[in-house]
Amino acid sequence: xxxxxxxxxxxxxxxxxxxxxxxxxxxxxxxxxxxxxxxxxxxxxxxxxxxxxxxxxxxxxxxxxxxxxxxxxxxxxxxxxxxxxxxxxxxxxxxxxxxxxxxxxxxxxxxxxxxxxxxxxxxxxxxxxxxxxxxxxxxxxxxxxxxxxxxxxxxxxxxxxxxxxxxxxxxxxxxxxxxxxxxxxxxxxxxxx
Numbered sequence: 001x002x003x004x005x006x007x008x009x010x011x012x013x014x015x016x017x018x019x020x021x022x023x024x025x026x027x028x029x030x031x032x033x034x035x036x037x038x039x040x041x042x043x044x045x046x047x048x049x050x051x052x053x054x055x056x057x058x059x060x061x062x063x064x065x066x067x068x069x070x071x072x073x074x075x076x077x078x079x080x081x082x083x084x085x086x087x088x089x090x091x092x093x094x095x096x097x098x099x100x101x102x103x104x105x106x107x108x109x110x111x112x113x114x115x116x117x118x119x120x121x122x123x124x125x126x127x128x129x130x131x132x133x134x135x136x137x138x139x140x141x142x143x144x145x146x147x148x149x150x151x152x153x154x155x156x157x158x159x160x161x162x163x164x165x166x167x168x169x170x171x172x173x174x175x176x177x178x179x180x181x182x183x184x185x186x187x188x189x190x191x192x193x
Contacts, residue, residue, distance in 0.1 A: 016054045018044040020064035027062065028108050032116045037061075059122035062113065069097070070130045073159075077137040086138055086193055087186050090158040091179035095172065098162065127162065131155045142193045150189050157182055 022043035026035045037058050041051045055061050076093035077086055084092075113119045135155035139148050158179070165174040186193070 012054075015044070015046060015050065016064065019046065019051055019054055020061060023061035024109070027112055028105075032062070032112055032119055059119055062109075062119060063123065063126050066126050069127075070133050072097070073130050073134050074137045077134065077141055085183055085186065086141060086190075087154065087158065087179055087183040090134070090154075091161075091175065091183075094158065094162055094179075095175055098171065098175070124163065128156075128159055131159055134159065142190050144190075150186075154182060154186055 019040060023035070023040045026039055026043055037051055038048055040061060041048045044051070051061075055064075073090070073093055076089045080086070080089035113123050131152070132155075135148075135152040136146055138144075138151040138154055139146050142148075142151065144151055161175055161178040161182075164178055165171045168174040
């Protein structure tokens with residue numbers, strides 16, 4: 001995330017981070033369903049009104065780094081090495097994001113999201129909202145119109161790969177198989193990209 005430059009922006013970013021940190025700690029300690037927004041606001045020493053100025057809903061408190069995730073996905077397309085295809089670049093990005101789950105705190109976070117149906121559904125919606133930005137980046141890279149259906153399809157299927165491979169006996173191998181399929185199909189339509 002880019003560092004806010006002005007004092008006001010830094011204060012807002014600090015408040016947002018305090019809220020997200022307090023929420024995560026409370027959610028992990030007590031369970032998502034046992035914590036209310038007032039608990040989070042109190043823990044961060046702000047009002048509930050202030051909390052809602054920074055986060056539109058309780059679920060959003062859990063996914064405060066969503067803009068960074070989208071930036072990483074888009075960067076994986078735009079900043080890939082010249083000899084790497086777009087599907088390969090997306091595979092590496094998705095796998096790197098999944099590898100963080102090995103961290104005990106990340107594993108606890110993943111269990112919390114998986115155990116709360118509201119969070120699980122919200123997480124999927126948040127992840128899939130990156131589809132448009134990734135599709136635009138792909139279209140720009142291949143010189144296709146912004147609404148190119150093949151670019152949109154690659155973005156969608158690349159992002160859905162995470163859902164397809166979650167819970168698989170060997171998620172990394174499953175992801176590699178999914179992306180190998182995407183890579184072959186993509187190469188047939190857009191050779192050299």
